[in-house]
Amino acid sequence: MRESMEFDVVIVGAGPSGLAAACRLMQQAKEAERELTVCVVEKGSEVGAHILSGAIIEPRALEELFPDWKKMGAPLNTPVTEDQLFMLQSDNKSIKFPNLVVPKTMHNQGNYIASLGNLCRWLGEQAEQLGVEIFPGFAASEILYHEDGSVKGIATGDMGISESGVEKDSYMQGMELHAKYTLFAEGCRGHLGKELYQKFDLDKDNDAQHYGLGLKELWDITPDKHQPGLVLHGSGWPLSKGTGGGFFLYHTENCQVVVGLIVDLSYENPYLSPFDEFQRLKHHPVLKQYLEGAKRVSYGARAITKGGFNALPKMTFSGGLLIGCNSGTLNFAKIKGTHTAMKSGMLAAEEVFSALNNGCNGAKELTGFETRFKDSWLYEELKQSRNFGPAMHKFGAILGGTFNFIDQNICKGRLPFTLRDNKVDYAQLKVISDYSPIDYPKPDSKLSFDKLSSVFLSNTNHEEDQPCHLKLKDQAIPITQNLPKYLEPAQRYCPAGVYEVIEDESGAHFQINGQNCLHCKTCDIKDPAQNITWVTPEGGGGPNYPNM
Amino acid sequence: MAILIIAEHDNNILKAATLNAITAASQMGDELHLLVAGLDCNLVAQQASKIAGIKKVLIADSEAYQYQLAENMSKLVTDLASNYCHIVSPATTTGKNFMPRVAALLDVAQISDIVKVVSENTFSRPIYAGNAIATVESLDAIKVITVRGTAFDAAKQSDLSAPIEIITAVHDAQISEFVSEEVAVSERPELTAAKVIISGGRGMGNGENFTLLESVADKLGAAVGASRAAVDAGFVPNDMQVGQTGKIVAPDLYIAVGISGAIQHLAGMKDSKIIVAINKDEDAPIFQVADYGLVADLFEVLPQLTDKL
Amino acid sequence: MKILVTVKRVIDYNVKARVNADNTDVDLANTKMALNPFCEIAVEEAIRLKESGTATEVVVVSIGPKACQEQIRTSLALGADRGIHIETDSMPESLNVAKLLAKVVNAEQPGLIIMGKQAIDSDNNQTGQMLAALLDIPQGTFASKVELIGDKVHVTREVDGGLQTVALNIPAIVTTDLRLNEPRYASLPNIMKAKRKPLVVQTPADLGIELKTHSKLLKVEAPAERQAGIKVNSIEELIEKLKNEAKVI
Incomplete structure (x- = not known):
């Protein structure tokens, strides 16, 4: 029997939604002078270790949670001073859009360039001061259910199991954390969230969810090129027609810029390598002007949930809630998910607290959440932006962009129809014979780099001797199906070099280098056979992102 | 003022780190000046006296110093220290053991594991496992220093013999x-202690082919290592791994x-x-750090290497 | 017997230190910090000695800014009984650390002091030895085995080329090497319990120690990158170069 601990609320994941929920719960408990036990488990080695985001942060939700956030020292230090939007036409040509034609959602006055990892570190401190128990280094690996099928809590993973499944000297059994309500805030494509979708059929009424893969680097640049507050966005080259996505480059504090590329995972060309697209992107003059002579400091990647309003699942079930990107609250029209994730966590906290106050013990579903959600600015905002993503995917960057300008600036998101985009991302991939290989240039080790030296900068590590956390339902599929049909695309979509096909005398082998994993979840999303399941490795493993 | 160097030896042979x-x-x-402290270590003192640059050898011959126990060595060296501006030892496990005691007894800092002498009071040393090099200025009158051997060439032999002076004081702390x-x-040295290492990567093809490396290792008295790719591919066990997550x-x-x-x-x-890098892919990044690169098929050249050594 | 264990807060061993832009130090802003791995082994060894009945109490002490209480709590979660934090603004030099610790040892009178052989930030490998000298007690550095036999502690040490065992009078100092043990994980209930274990905060002034400056850090630089050498055309040429040019075989 595993040991267990009881809490009023257990939250899985110390990201913006989970921590905002934890803080909001405790604030209400303090106001009501009520005893409340809230625990947050986080698979990263510390709060913020696995957090990766652009990020431009709209402070709306933070303002509501901590009206004094500036005085309290929240790390939002760089207000956006200028927005620039580009269409890259080729490897050296670009058009800069005049501000007038830019969709309103892409204007960033009042927003801040910040590290979401550092914001989470700060939120974690606030939560602990409010009395929340945060346990970094503990991965929630399993959902626990009551006999009636409602969620009872989670179990943390066993530690100290060898690759072959044997208990090592350091073995420590996982623990059961029971709660009246469990909030799942794992971020995009959380692996427990995935189970909840199936178990409670949470996505039966919404459109298919869509994803992007975000790749990001942090650079030290020379002071003469640094313009704190300058924001660049753009689309077009190097992504070819039919592949959605766009780049960002933000001048943040301490003479640093962040640069990144988001590639929609609905891409069709199996030769596409998001990592290599990102590397060659940095050679474009629009980006190179800042990066030349600068030094790369960090690298990371993370999938984002971008289906928006149309893809929002039911967020409640008996015993708990899905919040933040685990449910898909990101506003893709703004390319922002922090304020929406936080707000979803705060709304959940309010609903959970009122239920607890009414003596509920979690057995009943929190049906009141839906009303609370629909009455909030979060719902209104997501609804207004509902057509943005589908328009870009359906009509491409230019026509889609025009549509979005009309939709967002002239009609304010109130067009009387909704564009739908119902084909799941993994099913979009076409066979290799339809395409010819993409000739990616060799990295020059100045602006562009290879995968492994990039992974090195993510400080990723996993205990070597543990079972592989990337599970294949069928061991044979990568070589027997994916290789002939798609030249095993995992080799290219994985931004960390986890997957390799090795050929030797005895034939081709599929090699999984699980230690490199950045926990981005792309494999779980994009594998055309849906054969790869990402599960949590031993707690504390994965990247250690500073300032990302 | 003079500099006192403490010799590393086994009572018979002066160790190269000195x-x-x-x-x-x-x-x-x-x-x-070179201090040889040991038991029946006259031979070592003789060897020491023939090293270029050594002006005087001090020999302290007593049971108290037979195993160079830190408790005794530190008292001996401290006792001699007032005549010196620098006290230097190799950063071996012996030197690392007693030198900080010397520093504490003299109420001075120790500058550990230096890789560069910038001036008589300023030294560079690796910190953060070699990810950074710190340059430190000592403000103490007596500078206690341990030296990373691989960062300095070996001193040469001399035709002249330095005089040997006998230290009679015996410090036996008896604690x-x-x-x-x-x-x-072991037939082969430990990876972390080996002077020569030959490592194989994924290019070895399989675990059996590592015998090709072992033959070379036998000739060179080398340890055999592996890259993570070779370990992950299941060729060899994890304890052979050299690298970020393996041995440094x-x-x-x-x-x-x-x-x-x-x-x-x-x-x-x-x-x-x-x-030295041997790889058939001339674009392999290993060549960017190799002093000597050989673009060749390892299966052809490894047997040749074994034969010709 | 009481055991005193010293612990240091350092950059996590998975994180690469990066030299800051003005070459004055490494950049640790928002970097993951952790218990120095060798100190973690020291804590584990002390707890094992307590579990085996040899020790009665394990006291951990750390020196540094307030944040290092986190590492004391981690040690308490692993099984230590109480903590002492000596609060300083910066990280004092090793000799100052040894002097502060000597005061703690005099007050606590432990039978054994277990320390990491070195911290993975400064890589000095000296504080344990310095403390032993100041206290005039014996030391067993780079320990791979610690045993109490009679009234002595036997320490097997990892030395160049093998192992050496020494017998030390008590009290003694042991500094740990990697193979001494494999530290356990802290369990969730123990992490919660650790928050309520006693932790005393003192200052160097409380202990009557004035921190002295013995050295000045002039600069911190990234190590020089290796340059590509030459390509040789044959094994014969390679052997010739290694013998006559590099002189390594």
Whole structure:
């Protein structure tokens, strides 16, 4: 029997939604002078270790949670001073859009360039001061259910199991954390969230969810090129027609810029390598002007949930809630998910607290959440932006962009129809014979780099001797199906070099280098056979992102 | 003022690390004295007296120093220290053991594991496992310094013999005693202690082919290592892994065979004195850090290497 | 017997230190910090000695800014009984650390002091030895085995080329090497319990120690990158170069 601990609320994941929920719960408990036990488990080695985001942060939700956030020292230090939007036409040509034609959602006055990892570190401190128990280094690996099928809590993973499944000297059994309500805030494509979708059929009424893969680097640049507050966005080259996505480059504090590329995972060309697209992107003059002579400091990647309003699942079930990107609250029209994730966590906290106050013990579903959600600015905002993503995917960057300008600036998101985009991302991939290989240039080790030296900068590590956390339902599929049909695309979509096909005398082998994993979840999303399941490795493993 | 260097030896033979420490000391000043403390260690003192640059050898011959116990050694050295501006020893497990005690007894700092002498009071040393180099200025009157051997050449032999002076003082603290020792008798040296390492990567193809490396290793008295790719592919066990997540090594000679040279591997061996790369892919990143590169099929050249050594 | 264990807060061993832009130090802003791995082994060894009945109490002490209480709590979660934090603004030099610790030892009178052989930030490998000298007690550095036999502690040490065992009078100092043990994980209930274990905060002034400056850090630089050498055309040429040019075989 595993040991267990009881809490009023257990939250899985110390990201913006989970921590905002934890803080909001405790604030209400303090106001009501009520005893409340809230625990947050986080698979990263510390709060913020696995957090990766652009990020431009709209402070709306933070303002509501901590009206004094500036005085309290929240790390939002760089207000956006200028927005620039580009269409890259080729490897050296670009058009800069005049501000007038830019969709309103892409204007960033009042927003801040910040590290979401550092914001989470700060939120974690606030939560602990409010009395929340945060346990970094503990991965929630399993959902626990009551006999009636409602969620009872989670179990943390066993530690100290060898690759072959044997208990090592350091073995420590996982623990059961029971709660009246469990909030799942794992971020995009959380692996427990995935189970909840199936178990409670949470996505039966919404459109298919869509994803992007975000790749990001942090650079030290020379002071003469640094313009704190300058924001660049753009689309077009190097992504070819039919592949959605766009780049960002933000001048943040301490003479640093962040640069990144988001590639929609609905891409069709199996030769596409998001990592290599990102590397060659940095050679474009629009980006190179800042990066030349600068030094790369960090690298990371993370999938984002971008289906928006149309893809929002039911967020409640008996015993708990899905919040933040685990449910898909990101506003893709703004390319922002922090304020929406936080707000979803705060709304959940309010609903959970009122239920607890009414003596509920979690057995009943929190049906009141839906009303609370629909009455909030979060719902209104997501609804207004509902057509943005589908328009870009359906009509491409230019026509889609025009549509979005009309939709967002002239009609304010109130067009009387909704564009739908119902084909799941993994099913979009076409066979290799339809395409010819993409000739990616060799990295020059100045602006562009290879995968492994990039992974090195993510400080990723996993205990070597543990079972592989990337599970294949069928061991044979990568070589027997994916290789002939798609030249095993995992080799290219994985931004960390986890997957390799090795050929030797005895034939081709599929090699999984699980230690490199950045926990981005792309494999779980994009594998055309849906054969790869990402599960949590031993707690504390994965990247250690500073300032990302 | 003179500089005192403490010799590393086993009562019979002066250990090579002493010679590197002497070279480092010679960059701090000219008047170099070498202390040989041991039991029946006259032979060592004779060897020491013939090293270029040594002006005087001090010999302290007593049971108290037989195993160079830190408790006794530190008292002996402290006793001699007032005549010296620098006290220098190799950063071996023996030197690392007693030198900080000397520093504490003299109420001065120790500058550990230096890799460069900038001036007589300023030194560079690696910190953060070699990810950064700190340059430190000592403000103490007596500078206690340990020296990383691989960073300095060995001092040469001299035709002249320095005079040998006998130290009669015996410092026996009587708070510690030697019980036993167990000299590693493995056929091959430990990876982290080896002077020569030959490592294989994924290019080895399979685990059996590592015997090709072992034949070379036998000839060179080398340890055999592997890259993570070779470990992950299941060729060899994890304890052979050199690199970021494996062992960090810095031998005199590192031979990388069929290793592409991912940064994770380089992180574990880039401080080696000489790096040799053998790889059939001439674009492999390993060649960017190799002193000597050979673009060739390892299956052809490894047997040749074994034959010709 | 009481055991005193010293612990240091350092950069996590998975994180690469990066030299800052003005070459004055490494950049640790928002970097993951952790218990120095060698100190973690020291804590584990002390707890094992307590579990085996040899020790009665394990006291951990750390020196540094307030944040290092986190590492004391981690040690308490692993099984230590109480903590002492000596609060300083910066990280004092090793000799100052040894002097502060000497005061703690005099007050606590432990039978054994277990320390990491070195911290993975400064890589000095000296504080344990310095403390032993100041206290005039014996030391067993680079320990791979610690045993209490009679009234002595036997320490097997990892020395160049093998193992050496020494017998030390008590009290003694042991500094740990990697193979001494494999530290356990802290369990969730123990992490919660650790928050309520006693932790005393003192200052160097409380202990009557004035921190002295013995050295000045002039600069911190990234190590020089290796340059590509030459290509040889044959094994014969390679052997010739290694013998006559590099002189390594």
